[in-house]
Amino acid sequence: MVPFMESLSLLHALLTLLKGGNSKFVALGGVAVQNNAIQSHVLEAPWFKSSKRLCAYISCSALREVDTSKVLSEILQNSTNDGHSQMGKMLYVPRVEDRNSHMRMLNISSIDDLIANSMNILEPAPVDADGKEREDVMLADNPVDLLLLPGLAFDKSGRRLGRGGGYYDTFLMKYQELANERKWKQPLLVALSYSLQIMDDGDIPVTPNDVRVDALITPSDLTASLSVNGFPCKPATNVTSNDFFFDGLSQEANTSNIFGSTVTAGSVLTFPGLNTLGISINRVDFAPGGLNPPHVHPRSTESGVVIEGKLLVGFVSTGNVFYSKIITAGEMFVIPKGLVHFQLNVGEGKALAFTAFNSQLPGVEVLPITLFASTPSIPNDVLTKAFQVGDDVINSIKSKFGS
Ligand SMILES: *[C@@H]1O[C@H](CO)[C@@H](O)[C@H](O)[C@H]1NC(C)=O
Numbered sequence: 001m002v003p004f005m006e007s008l009s010l011l012h013a014l015l016t017l018l019k020g021g022n023s024k025f026v027a028l029g030g031v032a033v034q035n036n037a038i039q040s041h042v043l044e045a046p047w048f049k050s051s052k053r054l055c056a057y058i059s060c061s062a063l064r065e066v067d068t069s070k071v072l073s074e075i076l077q078n079s080t081n082d083g084h085s086q087m088g089k090m091l092y093v094p095r096v097e098d099r100n101s102h103m104r105m106l107n108i109s110s111i112d113d114l115i116a117n118s119m120n121i122l123e124p125a126p127v128d129a130d131g132k133e134r135e136d137v138m139l140a141d142n143p144v145d146l147l148l149l150p151g152l153a154f155d156k157s158g159r160r161l162g163r164g165g166g167y168y169d170t171f172l173m174k175y176q177e178l179a180n181e182r183k184w185k186q187p188l189l190v191a192l193s194y195s196l197q198i199m200d201d202g203d204i205p206v207t208p209n210d211v212r213v214d215a216l217i218t219p220s221d222l223t224a225s226l227s228v229n230g231f232p233c234k235p236a237t238n239v240t241s242n243d244f245f246f247d248g249l250s251q252e253a254n255t256s257n258i259f260g261s262t263v264t265a266g267s268v269l270t271f272p273g274l275n276t277l278g279i280s281i282n283r284v285d286f287a288p289g290g291l292n293p294p295h296v297h298p299r300s301t302e303s304g305v306v307i308e309g310k311l312l313v314g315f316v317s318t319g320n321v322f323y324s325k326i327i328t329a330g331e332m333f334v335i336p337k338g339l340v341h342f343q344l345n346v347g348e349g350k351a352l353a354f355t356a357f358n359s360q361l362p363g364v365e366v367l368p369i370t371l372f373a374s375t376p377s378i379p380n381d382v383l384t385k386a387f388q389v390g391d392d393v394i395n396s397i398k399s400k401f402g403s
């Protein structure tokens, strides 16, 4: 992976994992199916196979954590008396020490090293059967290269929502500091997640102490033709400079249409380099009097800047309050995610604005088109009742859009 593609690492890791040597189609099934699929992905992943020392959680199904028992038993089943398994891995598992978010990771060599704590969660005792202190990963002479993490929810940018105790975030920050001090390579942070635990970007609350994960392992099939807001990545070796540049917004668009405005999208569909990055930009050209008609972006907040001309920019809040202002070149606006908004050219000549989104594919529904020109069309019974007018009015509006 090329270094400047760091933020693509999440999807790359996923792809490597799901495609690399494991072409099995995994249906989104029940929990048992997903537990199996996720653990198979882990066991077959190159980064798992090459890992020598790792931390992993002991799953608790009551907490909706993805099962790790298969992964752990594979690691432990052939362990030798030096604490390494024949898979060549040394394993540390969590032990919660107190309620101040303090969690240690202790070396175990057998599933029998685990005992149920007061919360009925399996943990290692601080000392082994011979009364010897287990090695704490924070005191070990060598670094771990991999951490398998649980969580309640995740987003595609690697944000993780824990159970609120802050145990993992605290541990991860301390471990990352330790690795920095010792000049160790940071371990790969991999979270295991059921499909339903993946949220949209922006839906996971962000706090300053959050540590993002590098990869998220889900049972989803990324090669499915349906995708919401992400597409497969190119292999890093195929990436060139051109993938990161796009000149599609350089030309003024033809605005001779019924609205007198044209949006040129610089989204992941036209500029694939935006994939997984969660941002995009559109260009909007306005003829004199042109309107970018009332519309919504289901997946994104929008900000915009007027480059030329004079625009009336307005939106309606969920409290049904209309907010608007006339702005000119250099002035910015913001439209909160999902709200109905428009821009109207109220200047003498043409106008031009650029709009930016916190999604690589913000999506759009243009209300007049959505309501009066959908395929198939919304029945008149619905529209006459909704707008409190007769069929004639609805038919007249529908006819304007050629339907
Ligand atoms: C562990 O041991 C079992 C039986 O002793 C063997 O079948 C298996 O292949 C071994 N697994 C590894 C990863 O060495």
Ligand SMILES: *[C@@H]1O[C@H](CO)[C@@H](O)[C@H](O)[C@H]1NC(C)=O
Binding pocket: 081, 082, 083, 107, 108, 109, 128, 134, 135
């Ligand atoms: C890891 O734990 C096993 C079993 O408790 C023990 O035999 C081994 O010495 C430990 N290894 C290290 C490096 O602490």
Ligand SMILES: *[C@@H]1O[C@H](CO)[C@@H](O)[C@H](O)[C@H]1NC(C)=O
Binding pocket: 234, 235, 238
């Ligand atoms: C990557 O490049 C190779 C060689 O040019 C080509 O055969 C392959 O199809 C490319 N893969 C993708 C996914 O673009």
Ligand SMILES: *[C@@H]1O[C@H](CO)[C@@H](O)[C@H](O)[C@H]1NC(C)=O
Binding pocket: 254, 255, 256
């Ligand atoms: C703009 O589009 C209209 C309608 O499609 C077309 O008639 C006109 O020639 C176009 N103008 C330019 C400059 O391309």
